[in-house]
Amino acid sequence: MALLDGEALLAEFTLNIRKTHSERLMPLIDALLKESAIEREQLQAVAVAAGPGSFTGIRIGVSTARALAQGLDIPAVGVSTLQALAEAVPSPGALICPLLDARRNEVYSALYRREAHPPRGLEMLIPPAAVELGPFAERLKTYGEPIVFTGEGLNSYASYLSEALGGLAVLPEAPQRACRAAWVALCGRRLLEQGHPASFHELLPQYLRRPEAERRLKERKRGAK
């Protein structure tokens, strides 16, 4: 989590230990505010990484953000985890591909291009989806340009990508792979400035995948026809 004040990043915590978010999240929010000497009532908006990611993890984050916004009577906004990852790569003109492990032999990914000229926003070339890495890597190859990868999917797939894409794959080290809350906060603020819905009622997870049971029921129904 992070606290953004105007252009300044006041404080940021990143913990990447496999302890439950449920136990950690609220005490860390409390600590972050205390360390920054900010009262909760001074918060003006809350942004949350709304997915994709682990369903339960996303829900803990989104539930917390929604209830904070409801309790403090402030705007709340959900940010794509993939976009927040891509925002961290500043290189003008670069192709940027965030990658998260989606299990079941898939990754959550998307492809962005950092515009070459100011204000150098992100252009979305392939929208976020759960995809099989093999065919997706083939598709990336067709761009014929270096691609900057990011995201914790690299922890499992960095060597696969360097093999599949050869010299085109730019693979940053661990400190640059994590989704940082400061980028979530910044993206959230931009969304709000652009007039994105600000009510917590409209803040929903971006799962990118249906529940397993729903998928199987659909298949059964199709099979029965």
Next chain:
Amino acid sequence: MIRLPEISKGETVHILGIESSCDETAAAVVEDGRRICSNVISSQVKLHAAYGGVVPEIASRRHLEQINLIIEQALDEAGLNLRALSAVAVSSGPGLVGALLVGVSTAKALAYAARLPLIAVNHVEAHLYANFLTGAGIRYPLVALIASGGHTSLLLMPEPDEIVSLGQTRDDAAGEVFDKVARAMGLGYPGGPLIDRLAAQGNPAAIDFPRAYLDDMEGRFDFSFSGLKSAVISHLHHMRQKDETPDPADLAASFQEAVVGVLVDKTVAAAREHGAACVLLAGGVAANSRLRSLMREELLHALPGVPLYFPPPGLCTDNAAMIAAVADHHYRRGIFAPLNLNASAGLPPGS
């Protein structure tokens, strides 16, 4: 670390309860542990009907979509804003952990934002407290049977605020077997009310289904329904193989009698052993008409003068008024939850 609020003698206590342990998203405001100011429930029954049972991931998603709206409605109907509350209470287990986490995360953030104390409630204990909302003349010691799609528990309250677990189900919950048998019979979902209605026209002695009494001293108040479930399903199977059609009313009545018979016998035995001054029923299965009538009959026969109480149907099934009601007792004793509260799928009552 946990801030203890000052409780003055004459203070009116308003607690917001939040419930999301299974397939109902609910919020309620209760005054002084007894008066329901609001009680809002959003049921997901229809959402899960196509699957013949609750799908945890679908339930969790729906809870998240609904919960803040339900809370808003509960506050509106009570005519209170968050800051006028005394505390926020949430059921933290037992239940589906993903579903519970939505309620727990919401309650923690809401309590934090509004600077209110947080209270964690045991969902099964809360069912028992639903009886306190009806103004029944509760006396101690009491024995309570909590039976629903998610749990089957026999509890003892020797005195106010003290809960001892006497027994639990070892496999399927009572309500769960109703659902599974109804599904095998092709009746639909949820199974409880469908079987209850059908059984009213059948002969409960038509088929002799097995009843597990678990007679070892340790487990004499435990329950097991999976053997009965298998027996009903294999009975259906054999009939179909012989091209016979079972009489659905007789089958429903015989099955229901086997479940209800065990529930009643164990509850009455526990009430006798502990000298209960009253017996309480709660949970969705407490709405079963045969359970109510047989329990009343057997109590009258075995322990005349010991009254039986059960909540109205709306307070039998999962709701948040019961969460707020039990939380009132925690509040008055200064028992609050820290911000690192987690959901627990298997939280035993009395712990």
